[in-house]
Amino acid sequence: MDAIEVLKTRRSVRAYTAEPVPRKIIEDIVDCGRLAATGINIQPWEFVVVTAPEMRRKIAQTAEYGKFIAQAPVCVVVLCRDTEHYLEDGSAATENILLAARAHGLGSCWVAGDKKRYAPDICRLVEAPRGYKLVSLVPIGYPAETPEPPKRPLAEVLHWEKY
Numbered sequence: 621m622d623a624i625e626v627l628k629t630r631r632s633v634r635a636y637t638a639e640p641v642p643r644k645i646i647e648d649i650v651d652c653g654r655l656a657a658t659g660i661n662i663q664p665w666e667f668v669v670v671t672a673p674e675m676r677r678k679i680a681q682t683a684e685y686g687k688f689i690a691q692a693p694v695c696v697v698v699l700c701r702d703t704e705h706y707l708e709d710g711s712a713a714t715e716n717i718l719l720a721a722r723a724h725g726l727g728s729c730w731v732a733g734d735k736k737r738y739a740p741d742i743c744r745l746v747e748a749p750r751g752y753k754l755v756s757l758v759p760i761g762y763p764a765e766t767p768e769p770p771k772r773p774l775a776e777v778l779h780w781e782k783y
């Protein structure tokens with residue numbers, strides 16, 4: 621799959637098969653997160669890969685709209701130091717992770733973290749150092765569904781020169 625196809629076909633997948641994801645692939649996906657754009661190259665991120673079923677269950681119970689994390693073989697917890705642009709930086713890394721997962725034939729979904737009531741609880745669960753923020757949770761696994769959410773057409777959102 622070329623890069624443009626990856627970008628255009630990525631969708632949030634919330635149902636996964638039980639097939640485990642090879643460690644090398646997980647590392648490659650996180651590596652893509654590591655290489656994201658970041659304000660003044662500060663790279664405030666840390667990535668916690670959770671595979672243990674009990675921990676994934678705890679995360680799933682805690683994250684309001686992330687119950688399917690319990691079913692995914694992997695969950696990447698994206699944390700950032702509380703810097704000026706932590707949210708943009710962590711979001712860029714998160715999007716890279718979603719796209720890298722897609723490129724590897726995997727499904728994933730951005731589950732909200734930042735500013736969520738449960739964010740400090742997740743930080744505690746993964747034993748993040750003080751001062752770190754939860755940006756996102758990214759469950760990853762081989763897809764067991766092919767969602768097709770509606771997308772606004774290009775002609776509606778593209779404005780040349782002025783709005």
Ligand SMILES: Cc1cc2nc3c(=O)[nH]c(=O)nc-3n(C[C@H](O)[C@H](O)[C@H](O)COP(=O)(O)O)c2cc1C
Pocket residue numbers: 630631632633634685686729730731732733767769
């Ligand atoms: C900041 C952000 C937070 C999100 N949080 C959740 C979430 O908590 N649970 C969930 O199931 N999906 C979540 N999503 C996924 C969106 O629902 C999804 O991207 C949107 O419906 C568009 O579908 P698509 O990703 O398949 O294009 C989130 C996406 C973003 C960007």
